[in-house]
Amino acid sequence: MNGWILAATVLLAGGAGTALWGVATGPLSRRVVAQNLSTSVVCASLLLLAQGYDRTAYVDLGLLLAVLGPVGTLVFARLLAEDLTDDRAAAWGLTWTTVGVDAAVVVALCVAAGPGRAMVKLLVVGALLIGGNLVASRALSGGFQGVRGG
Amino acid sequence: MTGRTALAAAAELLAWWVALALLWLVFISTVDTLERIVGASVAAIGALVARAGRRAVTWR
Amino acid sequence: MSRFFRLRVLAFGGAGLAALLVAACFDLPGFGGGSHPYGDRAVRASLARRTANVISSVNFDQRAYDTLGEMSILFAAVLGCVVLLRQNRDEHRDRPEPTEVALPVRRYALLVLPVALVTGLYVIAHGQLSPGGGFQGGVVAATALHLLYLGADYGALERVRPIGVFEVTDSLAACSYLVLGLAGVLAGTAFLANTLLPYGTFNTLSSGGTVPLLNAAIGMEVASAVVVLLARFLDQAVEIEEEKGS
Amino acid sequence: MADAVIVVALLLTAGAATAAVAVRDPARQALVLSLLGLFLGVVFTVLQAPDVGLSQLAVGSALTPLLIMLSVRKVRRRGKEGGK
Numbered sequence: 001m002n003g004w005i006l007a008a009t010v011l012l013a014g015g016a017g018t019a020l021w022g023v024a025t026g027p028l029s030r031r032v033v034a035q036n037l038s039t040s041v042v043c044a045s046l047l048l049l050a051q052g053y054d055r056t057a058y059v060d061l062g063l064l065l066a067v068l069g070p071v072g073t074l075v076f077a078r079l080l081a082e083d084l085t086d087d088r089a090a091a092w093g094l095t096w097t098t099v100g101v102d103a104a105v106v107v108a109l110c111v112a113a114g115p116g117r118a119m120v121k122l123l124v125v126g127a128l129l130i131g132g133n134l135v136a137s138r139a140l141s142g143g144f145q146g147v148r149g150g
Numbered sequence: 151m152t153g154r155t156a157l158a159a160a161a162e163l164l165a166w167w168v169a170l171a172l173l174w175l176v177f178i179s180t181v182d183t184l185e186r187i188v189g190a191s192v193a194a195i196g197a198l199v200a201r202a203g204r205r206a207v208t209w210r
Numbered sequence: 211m212s213r214f215f216r217l218r219v220l221a222f223g224g225a226g227l228a229a230l231l232v233a234a235c236f237d238l239p240g241f242g243g244g245s246h247p248y249g250d251r252a253v254r255a256s257l258a259r260r261t262a263n264v265i266s267s268v269n270f271d272q273r274a275y276d277t278l279g280e281m282s283i284l285f286a287a288v289l290g291c292v293v294l295l296r297q298n299r300d301e302h303r304d305r306p307e308p309t310e311v312a313l314p315v316r317r318y319a320l321l322v323l324p325v326a327l328v329t330g331l332y333v334i335a336h337g338q339l340s341p342g343g344g345f346q347g348g349v350v351a352a353t354a355l356h357l358l359y360l361g362a363d364y365g366a367l368e369r370v371r372p373i374g375v376f377e378v379t380d381s382l383a384a385c386s387y388l389v390l391g392l393a394g395v396l397a398g399t400a401f402l403a404n405t406l407l408p409y410g411t412f413n414t415l416s417s418g419g420t421v422p423l424l425n426a427a428i429g430m431e432v433a434s435a436v437v438v439l440l441a442r443f444l445d446q447a448v449e450i451e452e453e454k455g456s
Numbered sequence: 457m458a459d460a461v462i463v464v465a466l467l468l469t470a471g472a473a474t475a476a477v478a479v480r481d482p483a484r485q486a487l488v489l490s491l492l493g494l495f496l497g498v499v500f501t502v503l504q505a506p507d508v509g510l511s512q513l514a515v516g517s518a519l520t521p522l523l524i525m526l527s528v529r530k531v532r533r534r535g536k537e538g539g540k
Contacts, residue, residue, distance in 0.1 A: 001458040009461040012498065016468055020495075023487050024475035035487050039517070042494045049461070049501055056179070057340040058506055060333065061497065063177075064346070065513050067326045068353060072490055072518040074315070074360040079525040080483060120176045128325070135318040143312040170328050177332045179340075184415045192331045199355075199370070200324035206369040207320060207362040265507040333510070341506035349514040356522065440522065447526040452534070 004052030007105075008045040015041035015101070029087045029140075032076050033094065036136045039069030040098040043129050044105040047122070051109055056118055059125065066125045070132025077139040084140065095137045099130050159201070166197035260409040261418035266338045270424040274402040277424070278387060281431055285384050288435045292377075295442040297450055304451045309363045319361020326354035334429035338418040344428030351429075352436035364448045373441050376434040383430035390423055462502050468495045486524040493517060 019041060022034030043065040050058035077084070106126035113119045167190075174189035175181065239245070256267035269277050297303070330351030337343030358367040391402040399405045410417040472492040479485050493516020500509035 001460070005458075005461055009464050012461070012468065013464045016491075016495065016498075017471075020468060020471055020475065020491055023491050024472075024479060028484065031484060031487050035490055038491050038494055042498060045498065046501060049498075053504075055506075058501065060341055061501060061506055061509055061513060063329060064333070064350060064510060065494070065497070065517060067322065067329050068350065068514065068517040069494075070318075071322075071326075071353060071357060071360065072521050074319075074357075075518060075522045075525055076487065076490075078360050079529055083483075117176060117179070124173070124176055128322070131318065132322070135314055138312060139315045143315045145310040145312075166324060170324055173325065173328055174332065177329075178336070180413070182414060188335055188415060192328055192335070195331070196324040196328045199327055200320070202370045203323050203358055203366075204320055206358060206366040207316065263507070341510050343507065346507075346510045346514045349511075349519055353514075353518045353522075436519065440519075440526075443523055443526040447530045447533075 002052055004048050008048035008052060011041060011045045011048065011101075011105075015098075016045070027087060028080065028083055030091075032073070032080065032084070032140050033091045033137075035076060036070075036073045036133065036140060037094060037098050039065065039073065039136075040102050040129060040133050043069060043125075044102050047105060047109055047125065051112060059118075059121060063121070063125050063128075066129040066132065069129075070136040073136035074139055077136065078144050081144040085142075092137065095133065099133060102126065102130055102133070162201055162204075163197045166200045167193050170196040170200075257412075259404060259419055259421075260412040261421055262339045262413045263337065263341065263343075265341075266343055266421055266425065267418065269343065270338075270421045270428075271404045271419070274391070274404075274424060277428065278391065278402070281384060281387060281428060284432065284435055285380070288380070288439050291439055291442050295446050297445070301450050301452055303449045306364055306448050308365070311361060311363075316361045319357040323354055323357045323361075326357065327351055330354060330433070331429075334425060335415065335422075337425040337429075338421045339413060339415070344425045344430075345432050348429040348432030349436055352433045352440070355437060356440060359444065364444060367444075371437065371441070373438065376437045376441075380431060380434035380438060383427050383434065387424060387427040387431070390420060390427065462499075465495060465499045465502050469499050482528050483525065486521050486528070489524070490516060490521045493520065 016038060019034045019038035023031045023038065043062050046065060047059065047062040050056065050062065103126065106122055106129075109122050110119045113122060170193035171189055174193055178185055178189070252268055252272060253264050255272055256264040259267060259271060261267035261271065330347045330349075330353075332347070333342035333350060334344055334347030337347070355371060356367065358370065393406055394403040395401050397406055404419040404421065407419045407423075409419050416422065469492065472488060472495050476485055476488040476492055479488055493512055496516065497509045497513040500506070500512060
């Protein structure tokens with residue numbers, strides 16, 4: 001067990017545990033926000049685990065989740081838009097906190113990887129993850145107007 | 151299609167192709183000729199789909 | 211049968227299952243032990259055919275026949291959905307009203323669509339080298355297309371998605387897997403035997419004999435199958451309405 | 457100590473699976489289910505099965521929620537029409 005795996009364990013226990021609690025209880029607006037944040041937390045832990053196991057191929061899991069996770073949140077934002085018009089799901093403080101955590105994780109991994117192809121790939125994953133998280137948050141807080149039938 | 155719109159279409163496709171081919175080069179670990187050929191074809195497919203999607207959305 | 215009696219039958223069956231499971235747990239080998247008889251043989255066979263990802267070697271070389279069965283299951287499931295979710299006589303299609311999507315969301319969808327497509331094709335192409343393969347990459351590529359529905363509206367998706375083409379591609383990809391298998395028979399070995407092509411250099415795109423080709427066939431099959439499946443679901447959820455008063 | 461991450465991932469999976477059963481509304485169940493998919497992906501990764509984890513992430517993060525939510529929307533629309 002090295003520091004990377006320990007960091008991933010702490011992130012999973014703290015962040016993903018909180019996200020699970022948020023998604024299982026409370027009003028719908030809180031649940032969709034928790035679902036959005038779970039993507040960021042799990043993706044960051046997958047990247048940390050890839051570094052901890054010293055297998056660069058495992059970064060592909062983080063890449064896949066960074067691409068598809070925000071898409072999953074967009075699915076909920078779009079198809080639950082009618083239910084979310086009454087109570088907007090806006091939690092920008094929480095969103096920016098997760099963005100900060102993700103950025104810190106990506107920067108730490110880039111420093112560990114050193115300059116090269118692997119570092120650029122990590123930066124691409126980080127950009128996809130953070131951009132997707134922000135856009136999904138925007139979509140949840142009233143990104144879809146007048147969804148009737150479509 | 152006039153010459154100007156054809157030029158704009160070609161520029162859009164070329165920009166997407168270059169960006170996606172670079173993305174492919176970032177993803178892979180070892181570079182050889184076959185990787186370059188496959189990457190160039192995948193980037194071409196991606197560029198065509200990107201333009202088709204952009205046109206479909208700004209249809210109206 | 212009374213409710214009480216049914217509960218007793220359930221409790222009896224549950225207790226029996228629990229007892230058997232507990233008994234089986236005592237005979238399990240220890241967690242994460244060092245002895246893997248199947249794993250060692252699979253790794254040796256995979257390395258002999260210069261396939262870096264052992265899982266791909268198991269899926270598309272050592273157990274390629276099982277993958278044929280899995281592909282047939284997906285094919286049959288999608289076929290069943292297409293039949294069940296067709297437009298009935300007492301239903302009509304209604305054009306949905308266009309949706310207003312916030313500009314950042316729309317731009318994100320248009321930018322990520324090609325990126326996700328390239329990611330999916332990367333996962334398919336590198337199935338024999340790194341984690342991934344036809345199934346995973348096919349799902350990603352098919353999901354990418356549906357960003358147009360999420361970021362704009364269903365009409366935009368329909369304009370870039372000729373559904374007939376995807377249905378034909380689905381069948382063609384399923385057939386090509388069979389043809390690759392039969393090529394082994396014609397060459398004088400067994401069905402789906404990996405003896406046709408040279409094994410290539412370890413850890414390059416062309417290594418592993420027929421594994422990359424079977425991978426690509428599965429990728430095409432899964433991507434088209436998912437697109438066709440989601441098209442039926444989207445038709446039902448967005449467009450098809452029951453006739454009033456029926 | 458080295459297995460701590462496996463224990464955490466398994467506990468998260470068990471919690472998410474229990475919550476998915478305990479929640480009653482299908483739309484909210486889909487939300488919990490998408491988390492369950494992520495946690496299963498982590499479990500497969502920490503057990504050194506990244507291929508299976510990749511399959512789980514690909515299917516569970518966007519495709520399954522989309523299928524469930526489209527079905528929910530169809531059922532709701534039919535209910536509205538019947539109620540009018």
